Amino acid sequence: MVTQPNIIVVRFAELSTKGKNRKQFITMLRQNIQEVCKGFPSCKVQQAYDRIYVLVNDENASELMNRLQDVFGIATLSLAYQVPLAIDDIIDAAFTLIQKEPVSTFKVITRRMNKQFPLESDEINRAVARKILQETDFVVDVHKPQVKVLIEIRHHEAYVTVNTIEGAKGYPVKIQGKAMLLMSGGIDSCVASYLSNKRGIEVEAIHFASPPYTSDAAKQKVLDLAKVLTRYQPFIRLHIVPFTDIQMQIAINVPESYRITVMRRFMVRLAQRLAEQRRCKALITGESVGQVASQTLESMSVINEVTTMPILRPLVSFDKTEIIEIAKKIGTYDISIRPFEDCCTIFTPVAPVTKPLLHKAQRFESKLDIETLIEESLAATEVVMIRYNDAKEEDSFF
Amino acid sequence: MDAINQGIYLDYASTSPLLDEVLEATQVLLPQFYANPDSLHTPGSKMAALQQRARKQIAGLLGCQDHEVIFTSGATEANNMAIKGIALANQAKGKHIVTTAIEHKSVMSAITQLVDHFGFECTILPVDAKGNIDLHQLEASLRKDTILVSVMAVNNEIGTVFPIDSITQIVKLYSKAYMHVDYVQALGKIELQLQRVDAASFSGHKIGGLKGSGVLFKGQNVPMLPLLSGGQQENYQRSGTSNAIANITFAKAMRLAIESQPDSYHKANRWKQRIISECKQIEGWACISAEDASPFIISMAYPKVPSQIMLNALDQKGIYVSAISTCSTKSQQVSYVHQAIGLSEDRSRSVIRVSLSSMTKDEDIEAFIQAYKEVIFHGYST
Numbered sequence: 001m002v003t004q005p006n007i008i009v010v011r012f013a014e015l016s017t018k019g020k021n022r023k024q025f026i027t028m029l030r031q032n033i034q035e036v037c038k039g040f041p042s043c044k045v046q047q048a049y050d051r052i053y054v055l056v057n058d059e060n061a062s063e064l065m066n067r068l069q070d071v072f073g074i075a076t077l078s079l080a081y082q083v084p085l086a087i088d089d090i091i092d093a094a095f096t097l098i099q100k101e102p103v104s105t106f107k108v109i110t111r112r113m114n115k116q117f118p119l120e121s122d123e124i125n126r127a128v129a130r131k132i133l134q135e136t137d138f139v140v141d142v143h144k145p146q147v148k149v150l151i152e153i154r155h156h157e158a159y160v161t162v163n164t165i166e167g168a169k170g171y172p173v174k175i176q177g178k179a180m181l182l183m184s185g186g187i188d189s190c191v192a193s194y195l196s197n198k199r200g201i202e203v204e205a206i207h208f209a210s211p212p213y214t215s216d217a218a219k220q221k222v223l224d225l226a227k228v229l230t231r232y233q234p235f236i237r238l239h240i241v242p243f244t245d246i247q248m249q250i251a252i253n254v255p256e257s258y259r260i261t262v263m264r265r266f267m268v269r270l271a272q273r274l275a276e277q278r279r280c281k282a283l284i285t286g287e288s289v290g291q292v293a294s295q296t297l298e299s300m301s302v303i304n305e306v307t308t309m310p311i312l313r314p315l316v317s318f319d320k321t322e323i324i325e326i327a328k329k330i331g332t333y334d335i336s337i338r339p340f341e342d343c344c345t346i347f348t349p350v351a352p353v354t355k356p357l358l359h360k361a362q363r364f365e366s367k368l369d370i371e372t373l374i375e376e377s378l379a380a381t382e383v384v385m386i387r388y389n390d391a392k393e394e395d396s397f398f
Numbered sequence: 399m400d401a402i403n404q405g406i407y408l409d410y411a412s413t414s415p416l417l418d419e420v421l422e423a424t425q426v427l428l429p430q431f432y433a434n435p436d437s438l439h440t441p442g443s444k445m446a447a448l449q450q451r452a453r454k455q456i457a458g459l460l461g462c463q464d465h466e467v468i469f470t471s472g473a474t475e476a477n478n479m480a481i482k483g484i485a486l487a488n489q490a491k492g493k494h495i496v497t498t499a500i501e502h503k504s505v506m507s508a509i510t511q512l513v514d515h516f517g518f519e520c521t522i523l524p525v526d527a528k529g530n531i532d533l534h535q536l537e538a539s540l541r542k543d544t545i546l547v548s549v550m551a552v553n554n555e556i557g558t559v560f561p562i563d564s565i566t567q568i569v570k571l572y573s574k575a576y577m578h579v580d581y582v583q584a585l586g587k588i589e590l591q592l593q594r595v596d597a598a599s600f601s602g603h604k605i606g607g608l609k610g611s612g613v614l615f616k617g618q619n620v621p622m623l624p625l626l627s628g629g630q631q632e633n634y635q636r637s638g639t640s641n642a643i644a645n646i647t648f649a650k651a652m653r654l655a656i657e658s659q660p661d662s663y664h665k666a667n668r669w670k671q672r673i674i675s676e677c678k679q680i681e682g683w684a685c686i687s688a689e690d691a692s693p694f695i696i697s698m699a700y701p702k703v704p705s706q707i708m709l710n711a712l713d714q715k716g717i718y719v720s721a722i723s724t725c726s727t728k729s730q731q732v733s734y735v736h737q738a739i740g741l742s743e744d745r746s747r748s749v750i751r752v753s754l755s756s757m758t759k760d761e762d763i764e765a766f767i768q769a770y771k772e773v774i775f776h777g778y779s780t
Contacts, residue, residue: 063458217443224447340438394448397423398455398650 005061005079005097008054008068009152009159013075013169026052028172029073035234036067039389053082065165070231072198073175074167078150080159087119087127093160094128094149098138101162105141106132110151117153124151171200173233178202179282179312180275182267183238185222185340188286188315190229190332191323195314196284197232204278205229205236206271208243218340223384228331230388239274240382243267246373253367256349260294261356262365264303269374272307274381282310288318293352302356405716406762410604411554411583411695411753412720417606417654420647424608427643435642436631449642452649459656460592460615468632469645472612473582474504475625476599477548479614479636480578481508483622484546484597485518491574492543493518496536498560499525499738500553502580506734509548525738528688529558533568540573547575551584551591555735555751557687557695559584562591570594576620586655586756587694588663596620600652602644606757607651611644655756662756666693669754669763673698676767680774686741686749696752699745700774708750711773717766720751 012029030047033054037043042057043064056064061079068077081093098106108128110121119127128149132138138147152159179196183189183205193203207222219240226236246266254262271283287295294303304311315323327333407415416424433441435449450464457464470476485495495509499522512518521539523531531549540547547569552559562579569577576596584590586605592598597620602611616622616635628637670693677683677698686697700708705721712719736746752766 215438216440217438220440220443220447338443394451397427397448397646398451398653 005081005161006056007080007082007159008056008061008065009078009080009161010052010054010068010167011075011077012050012052013073013167014171025073025172025175028175029071032071032073032172032174032234033068036071036388037064039067040064067231068167069165070168071172072168072170072200072232073172075169076164077167078159078161078164080161083158083160085114085117085153085156085158087124090124090151090158090160091128091131094151094162095131095135097160097162098132098147098149099136101147103137104146105144106138106147106149107140107142107145108132108149108151110153112153114153114155121153124153168198168232170198173197173200174202176200176202178204178278178280179284180271180278180280181205181284182271182286183207183222183225184286185218185225185336186286187327187333187336188288188291188323190225190286190330190336191318191326192284192286192312192314193229194232194326194330194332196312197229199314201282201284201312203229203233203236203284204239204275204280206239206241206274208241208267208270210244210247211242213244213247215340217338221335221338221340223386224335225332226384226386227388227390228335230386231331235385235387237278238384238386240384241270241274241377242380243377246377249368249373254364257351257353258356258361258364259349260352261299261302261361264294264299265306265361265365266370266373268303268311269306269370270377272309273374273378275309282312283307284312284314286315287313288315288320288323291320293354296354298355302358302361305358405718406765407718408752408754408758408762408766409718409720410755410758411751413603413609414606414755415757416608417651417757419654420606420608420651423647423650424643427646431643435640436629445642448646449640452646455649456613456652459652460590460598462592462615463618465633466615466618468614468616468635469640469648470612470614470636471610471641472603473502473580473599473601474612476601476612476614477502477504477578477580478508479625480597480599480616480622481505481546481548482512483625484576484578484620485512486516487621487623488545488576489516489518492541492545494541494544495520496523496539496544496547496575497521498523498531498549500529500555500558500735501548501550502554502582505548505550505580525558527739529553529556529691529735529739530688531560531565533561533564536565537568537572540569540575542573544573544575546578547573548578548580550580550582552582552588552692552695553735554583554695555733556697556739557583557691557693559588559690559692562595563593566591566594583692583695585652586659586662587666587692589659590656597622602648602651605651605655605755607648608644610641611648611651613648613652658756663693665756665758666754669693669758669760670696672763673752673767677770680771683774684745686736686739686745694754696754697749698752699741699749701744701748703774704747705750708748708770708773712750712766712769715769715772717769719766720753721749 034045040059043059044055046053083089083093108125110124112121147162150161179201181193181203226238250259250262431445433445435446453467454464456467509520513520525531549560551562566577569575578597579595580599582601585600596617598615600613603609624635626637631637631640674685683700709721732743732746
């Protein structure tokens, strides 16, 4: 008799809508799960027709469950006992598991896929429930049970579990290809990254640094944020683009009220260039309509004009409080609110234009040597690879 | 190495030597990482990142959220913070506190202060000869205005283990009180039971961490008035420049303690049995710690040799044990824990406490048994 739950049952999300792409979905999800499992050397990933099983082996099951909860494409997860096809083993496993739960109400639910199994579903339910009723204080509630004991009778083995946890849902990351995220270090861009991951998009990030107007700590903040985001995508390529010279030129040549508009246009140009180099199919921003001056529909249209690439704005209709809620959930909020200036906040004019006109923006820009500024910036761009399981010098302190 | 380190140390319930792993980390950290983690420059934010990682690791080990971990200067502060802080923040709901007769001095005194100066009432649950409380009595003591129950997981003088899970269940079922647990002598020694507990105190230096490191776990929905007001440290709940290196290395010490807990428990059990089986042959000798007490704390009495004399005699042989709780050594009174379990004054004055840890070795136990017997058989009796 096993004493520890030994397997994690992974059920797929959104699969019913995928038709022919089913195979691709499962393969991608399996690869992503395998990537996560690299941090747990002894565990094994197995694929069945409609499930993926992760054998826990010597690993810490609850840590592994926590990690898997961050993998997109998973509908639900259960920590389960895999037991032989024998009613006594099934009863034992269910009994052991339910004793770990606070005493309340329960219901046994059996799915008997293997019709050769000598007992019918209802007989299995009764046999398991009898033992629990006789030896614990749990009572049956078939309508609103606090604890559901789930039993799956499959062809070679049975699975017994009591707690099914919600997965992250969505599509496996990478299934939709890559997009380039404009990452400021604020609250919104991280949430935009997370939501893009959720739809299966792999994210590369671009950050604009303006030293000495922005500090090293501000850059570190972005690195730390990217590190958190590797929970949802095993590694992130971060491009740190020097932006000081461009900002200086804008400050000299563009009237104050148009500086933000022109600055955003430069950012989009730079992002598009990098995106093309890196074979990204779209840009992603954390913009939300109406939030600040550069995020009015008029502004967006003037800024959009410099690119032909689609710009995805996953937060477009979110309220700030909703965005903060997600940021807290995904673990980026506390880092995002560290009080460092980013390149957007330093040159912020007192009264930015909220309804910029395209021809004016173009006229102001005509004084700048756009192509040279962009080339120089890109040439000095630094690339950092950030991995979830990066070993660091400081690891020895812990 | 000086003479102190060549002896055999059996006073781990008072404090512990540094773990090698903690020493190594401290030696690297101390010269370089001097910055204030609240500073915005690079050294400051590096420090903050390390301290945050430590907080996260501790939260992971305790099974709570990062922001529920509050770094303190030690368990005395953690106990004071939890008891006074929670009591004062919730006094509008009631002013009644329940605790037991054998809590640590820092719990007792904090509650006494609330009773003497702030108009609180306290029910102190008596214990039986083994140090156990009666759970029915606990249930009966809970009132409508009970706002806090503070119970230790393992007693520091006689090793009694309180059934925290059952106590918490009763407290939550029959009252609206918050549940605080002093886990100091349990960390790394027995399995922690934190389910539904609202606040819990831990000490770093008892498990091989640096002195001056402690943690209070406090559930995010538990109102608590800070004892130290000032800056933003610990989310405004404990102001004062962070003792970051102590906090960082506490995370390591806690991880090692919890990882080695099952193994150390097994060994300590064997050592306790070994000591008892050897000493029970001595006429008049008695083990004060109950059979089911924590095996890491073995309190014993041999009435013919008073504690102080036994302590000195063992000290001369290079074996370091303790008489009663080290926190009370300066008061000449008989231990209130001994009184609570009904130990006669005579016996109480002859009690010594041997306390063990994962650093203890088989040879230490054999050397103690030999020396203890020598002292008894070769005189010093009064």
